[in-house]
Amino acid sequence: MNFQKRKQKILDQLNVSGEIEIKQLATELDISEITARRDLNQLALDGLLYRTRGGAMKVNPLDKPTDFVNKAAQNIEAKDSICRKAATQINDGDIIFMDCGSTVFRLCQFIKNKKIKVITNSLPVVYELQSSLVSLNIIGGEFDAERLAVHGTIAHEHILRYRAAKAFLGVDGISKKGLFANSEKEAAITTAFAQQSNYTYLLCDAGKIDRETYLNFADLSLVNAIITDADVNKLQSIKEQGIAILLVD
Amino acid sequence: MNFQKRKQKILDQLNVSGEIEIKQLATELDISEITARRDLNQLALDGLLYRTRGGAMKVNPLDKPTDFVNKAAQNIEAKDSICRKAATQINDGDIIFMDCGSTVFRLCQFIKNKKIKVITNSLPVVYELQSSLVSLNIIGGEFDAERLAVHGTIAHEHILRYRAAKAFLGVDGISKKGLFANSEKEAAITTAFAQQSNYTYLLCDAGKIDRETYLNFADLSLVNAIITDADVNKLQSIKEQGIAILLVD
DNA sequence: TCTTTATTGATTATTTTTGATCGAAATTAA
DNA sequence: TTAATTTCGATCAAAAATAATCAATAAAGA
Incomplete structure (x- = not known):
């Protein structure tokens, strides 16, 4: 020994x-x-x-379990079908934003073989796409170990220097009052991505619809389309505000 | 047999x-x-x-066998003893730069339990320190899949916005003529880190000494100290230029 | 064929690791 | 407070592992 x-x-x-x-x-x-x-x-x-x-x-008394992966594990089927739909909106040559939501993360598997550029603040997205055809761009700044993503002022400024054709974003809740988040940092990043893209897709599973959490950070008009598996009736009030609805197949 | x-x-x-x-x-x-x-x-x-x-x-029984770690695996003992020495130079509260060299990567294991801030452009470093006591800051920009690190103009600008007490950097070669790199991108990042830190340590195993590769990108004066396992005689010409030499124990 | 080179094993000297002893320092009990 | 106990680190010696050297063997090439 x-x-x-x-x-x-x-x-x-x-x-x-x-x-x-x-x-x-x-x-x-x-x-x-x-x-x-x-x-x-x-x-x-x-x-x-x-x-x-x-x-x-x-x-080091406590090792953080990557609760991100756990969170990502919920409702996989719904999320995957949403992402399958989202992937049809992406063409070779596109430049897209992806944020650090757990639904957005599931999009990775569907775009691995596309010749696109992905700009993201999410570490899991980077890992997932690191050895794929996708060309990657990482938003820099303070790393948030809980969300496994980059946040903060520098990150915000950094995003403003880029411009993308499409953004694929997640939120914690959405209602006719607008978009909801659980943290200001996340809300700031989401807003920045949306502003810097020509067309913004919101990926949200049925559970997010009409859910109003902590912070109401933006109007519905921030996004152009919602991709969801929710019942079309529940989306009526959103549709009325001129947001495109893409339902999963 | x-x-x-x-x-x-x-x-x-x-x-x-x-x-x-x-x-x-x-x-x-x-x-x-x-x-x-x-x-x-x-x-x-x-x-x-x-x-x-x-x-x-x-x-690396504990670590995941990424390709990078295999590359980093060459000469592990030497690199580990260099990094053990390097770790003694780091105190709680420090803000340090770490670049994407394979030797520098081995430093992670020795600083996991320190209460410091690490600013890095290396994905493996982020990965290794992601659930540690270390507070992380990621340099943003174009992701280089080959080196698993962030490079490019934006990355360079991003570094210039930070200031750190110490930088721990790697090179491909060093001689009395200065520092050598295998790529211009890497050289630019190394230079930027060094300029933005108050004290710059170069981690290089014996194989790097007197090795003159492709690009002679900087003078020796860019760094303040060299931590190495090389023979003291081989370092004479470097020492004469006023660079501190820290030998491993 | 012979020569050269590389590989292997034996021997020896060196280095590293380990354990024992003992006094110093720290902790606990009185 | 003092005394007893435990833990600690320094020193040294024994044991194990290693590196260095050299000779024997095998393989490759001329």
Whole structure:
């Protein structure tokens, strides 16, 4: 049992139980206490654990589960059919914006083989398209670890320097009163993308319709079309305001 | 049983069990221990495994095997010790630049638990630090799928809007004539990072010293310090130009 | 065929790792 | 507060792994 293997075991246990003791470590790995101590010290030097008297503790107590992926996992079928429809609106040569919504993310799989340019602030979108035919452009700025996307002033300014034919965006809610978001940062990005594109598509599954959350950040006129799987009756009030409705097949 | 066949067997076993021991290898393949050792050393040079005392381990058992990491895997031990040294130069509260070099990438593991801000144009760095204590800032612009990093005019402008205490950068070569790169895009980014930081560290393993590749893009004075595992004698001409030399422990 | 080159193994010296001991420092108990 | 206990780090010696050197063998080319 060499140092590298022990190091792994130590970090494994720390990840599970959060702490470790010298004596227990020495018995478990069948090494002397001084060696156990040396191991912990070395790992502490690299900042991989926090050395305590008689043992060690985990440094980073909580690892964020990428709740984005979880969120993205909800209602996949509906989202996929929305995105399939959205993909028909995209032609080779297009330059498009994609924001960091979970529905928009599902669009990636349908455009991988298109010769287009995608401008996005979403890290998952970048990963998904990184080795595809799509040419990528990343919005820079502060990275929001919770949303896995770039936000902030610099990001906003950065978007204003680009111009795209189409934007594919998500929101947290939509009603005849307009568009709703859960955060101001996200709302600012969505607005910027919409303003800088010639035609803006809103991708929203049935659950988003008539849902009015925290922030009413824009009028319906910000977008040109809505792609949705919702019942056409529920969309009447939106349609009346001159927004095109694209229903999934 | 020639080297090629042994190499295959070694890598096979590593893929299955994740580790291998010299003694076991020698018995199993009916070769002497020194030959087994030589095999492992050679494979480690190519970055195909991580040499440990008494055996070897799979390259990055914890990390995802992206193409990039494989490239980064060359000379891991040297790069890791360089980065361990580099990490000692970083304190909580620091704002630092990190570019898209493969050595710089290895720095991530040593700074995951530091409370710092990292500004980078490298996607692997973002990926690695995305769920750490580090606060991230992404340089925006055109995404270069080959280097998995952001480059171009916008990226360059974006960097100029930031200011950091320290920059940790890589190059393709360094000699008394200055710094060398394999592409103009990369050179521009490196230069920008260096100019916008108060103190610039160059991380370069021994192979980079006195290597003069395609583009001589900057004078040595662009950087303040070099962190390297190279022999001190080879660094004399660099030291004479007033660059600080930090040798690995 | 002979020569050259590369590979392998044996031997030895060096380096690294490990464990034991002991005094110092920190923690706990009185 | 002091005393007892535990943990710690420094030092040193033993053990293991390694690198360096050289000779033997195998392979390749002239």
